[in-house]
Amino acid sequence: MTTKVALVTGANKGIGYEIAARLSAAGMTVLAGARDAERGQAAAARLAQAGGTAVHVPLDVTDAASVAAAAKWIEQEYGRLDVLVNNAGILLDLGSKPSETPVETLRRTYESNVVGVVAVTNAMLPLLRRSPAARIVNMSSELGSLTSTSDPQHPFSQFPLLAYNSSKSALNSITVSYANELKDTSVKVNAADPGYCATDLNRHSGPRTAAQGANVAVALATLDPDGPTGGYYSEDGPVAW
Numbered sequence: 001m002t003t004k005v006a007l008v009t010g011a012n013k014g015i016g017y018e019i020a021a022r023l024s025a026a027g028m029t030v031l032a033g034a035r036d037a038e039r040g041q042a043a044a045a046r047l048a049q050a051g052g053t054a055v056h057v058p059l060d061v062t063d064a065a066s067v068a069a070a071a072k073w074i075e076q077e078y079g080r081l082d083v084l085v086n087n088a089g090i091l092l093d094l095g096s097k098p099s100e101t102p103v104e105t106l107r108r109t110y111e112s113n114v115v116g117v118v119a120v121t122n123a124m125l126p127l128l129r130r131s132p133a134a135r136i137v138n139m140s141s142e143l144g145s146l147t148s149t150s151d152p153q154h155p156f157s158q159f160p161l162l163a164y165n166s167s168k169s170a171l172n173s174i175t176v177s178y179a180n181e182l183k184d185t186s187v188k189v190n191a192a193d194p195g196y197c198a199t200d201l202n203r204h205s206g207p208r209t210a211a212q213g214a215n216v217a218v219a220l221a222t223l224d225p226d227g228p229t230g231g232y233y234s235e236d237g238p239v240a241w
């Protein structure tokens with residue numbers, strides 16, 4: 001059986017690192033995307049020490065040249081890609097009010113969380129189409145759920161993070177767009193809600209661990225051929241859009 005090749009963006013720490021570790025433990029060759037060479041190489045070395053095959057791929061999702069170079073390198077080395085986890089993301093407006101959010105915060109957030117995902121996905125799709133059963137996982141958040149954040153009874157209505165929340169709602173829409181385009185192919189595209197996990201992103205305020213956050217992404221990255229596409233899932237099942 002051919003070894004599967006998985007690219008995880010933002011794999012040097014947090015939930016992305018845990019996803020990379022789990023895919024590596026499952027026998028995949030993991031390409032650990034990271035924008036900082038030192039942090040990326042350290043993460044790949046840690047993954048390899050645990051017995052897996054992991055290689056650092058320099059990848060800043062906001063830098064078109066970096067995205068193109070990563071795709072070119074993967075094509076030369078492996079000729080295809082089986083799994084893409086669009087995990088890299090930023091949260092810049094923790095504690096901010098929408099009315100006080102500088103537009104620059106919105107722009108920077110969208111560059112990483114929205115435009116970056118599209119840039120990486122479009123660059124990798126020709127390689128993913130060469131896989132017999134490719135899986136794309138977009139790391140969303142329940143903060144992107146309009147059902148949850150518009151419900152005054154829901155705790156997430158207390159977190160009106162204009163830039164972050166709307167970037168994840170946009171990512172959900174983007175997930176559906178790709179799934180619709182690819183519905184007649186073997187490429188499945190889903191959005192993952194990892195739950196509220198303690199990571200650098202939220203100053204370690206979440207009750208869950210990064211390893212728990214990886215569960216749903218790993219499940220979606222390893223879906224069977226009869227698995228869903230175009231959905232939005234947490235570990236407990238479908239999340240309301």
Ligand code: NAP
Binds near residue numbers: 015016086088141
């Ligand atoms: P984290 O610990 O802050 O890790 C974020 C990762 O993304 C880091 O590796 C970071 O690299 C990378 N990254 C950021 N901008 C990048 C760029 N332009 N190019 C490449 N890599 C970039 O955060 P996390 O909590 O693990 O978050 C992972 C994903 O899960 C994010 O998409 C986040 O929105 C989502 N999520 C998290 C939670 C939660 O509770 N933690 C909940 C829902 C969704 P550097 O080390 O170089 O900064």
